[in-house]
Amino acid sequence: MKFGIIGAGPIGATLSHKLHGTGHAVKVADVRSVDHLKNKDFSGQAVPVEEVVKDIDVLILSLPLFVIENLKPIIDQLEKDVIVVDTSNYYPFRDPQVKEIEEGMPESVWVSKQIGRDVVKAFNSQLAYTLAERGKAEHEPGRIGMAVSGNDADQKATVMQIVNEVGFDPVDNGTLENSWRHHPGTPAYCTELSQGDLRDALERADKDAAPKQRDEVGKHFKPGMTHDDVVQLNRQLYKG
Ligand SMILES: NC(=O)c1ccc[n+]([C@@H]2O[C@H](COP(=O)([O-])OP(=O)(O)OC[C@H]3O[C@@H](n4cnc5c(N)ncnc54)[C@H](OP(=O)(O)O)[C@@H]3O)[C@@H](O)[C@H]2O)c1
Numbered sequence: 001m002k003f004g005i006i007g008a009g010p011i012g013a014t015l016s017h018k019l020h021g022t023g024h025a026v027k028v029a030d031v032r033s034v035d036h037l038k039n040k041d042f043s044g045q046a047v048p049v050e051e052v053v054k055d056i057d058v059l060i061l062s063l064p065l066f067v068i069e070n071l072k073p074i075i076d077q078l079e080k081d082v083i084v085v086d087t088s089n090y091y092p093f094r095d096p097q098v099k100e101i102e103e104g105m106p107e108s109v110w111v112s113k114q115i116g117r118d119v120v121k122a123f124n125s126q127l128a129y130t131l132a133e134r135g136k137a138e139h140e141p142g143r144i145g146m147a148v149s150g151n152d153a154d155q156k157a158t159v160m161q162i163v164n165e166v167g168f169d170p171v172d173n174g175t176l177e178n179s180w181r182h183h184p185g186t187p188a189y190c191t192e193l194s195q196g197d198l199r200d201a202l203e204r205a206d207k208d209a210a211p212k213q214r215d216e217v218g219k220h221f222k223p224g225m226t227h228d229d230v231v232q233l234n235r236q237l238y239k240g
Helices: 010-021 107-115 128-133 153-165 176-182 195-204 209-220 227-238
Strands: 002-006 025-029 058-061 083-086 145-148 169-172
Touching: 002 010, 010 025, 010 128, 010 153, 058 153, 083 107, 083 153, 107 176, 128 227, 145 153, 145 195, 153 169, 169 195, 209 227
Parallel strands: 002 025, 002 058, 058 083, 145 169
Antiparallel strands: none
16 A cells, blocks of 8 residues: 655654555654655655655544644645544644534544544554554464454555554544543553553543543653553553
């Protein structure tokens, strides 16, 4: 398949390595200019953002939420059948406050309204280290589950297949409206659960508690915590 990725942070860059490594064509862009990609570690071809949307099957938006808000003119250039994947999360202490999200609109529903196009939410609910280091081959024991939400069944099935290819067991979480179940602060969020446990975690999610738990976790970070310490903390606080 042919992928465009906008954003070469830890998630976008890791996906570029994995997708390029499994034989897909990958183009990577930065919203500001191609110069911003200099000295960054990613795989595939660096292109201007106007080019990244051309002749692709899947566009992955791996950006801070507030950056996506301004992308509509670029997204408008996409062919109709291109799948748009949103990896973003909203953190009010990091991102500018978004009233609709604060009032309960699922983050990727808000994203889809900003860009005037449906999106599939995926790759938002595992840490970048998990994505980079903890993927396993299909049927290998100990595989971690990855939640996927989207309105279009065919698009979601394709994204679930991509999740599988990059080393995780996909879990269908229903529509985009339901994607709050893998927001920050939920039991499914960055807790490295198996496919079966992830299904239970998505069911147990509490929409009102999630933002409070998301804001609480930062207070418990300590210098020198390892990745596994963070996953354990998430499990404890989010009840994953
Ligand atoms: N990191 C994780 O563990 C993780 C896990 C799951 C989901 N997510 C979510 O996935 C998305 C991407 O996260 P990330 O951690 O991979 O990377 P990130 O730090 O959000 O950066 C992603 C890309 O956006 C660029 N960027 C940053 N500020 C920008 C601005 N003002 N204008 C234009 N471009 C800008 C970055 O460039 P520079 O590098 O030059 O700043 C980078 O290329 C976020 O929404 C994040 O919440 C992250």
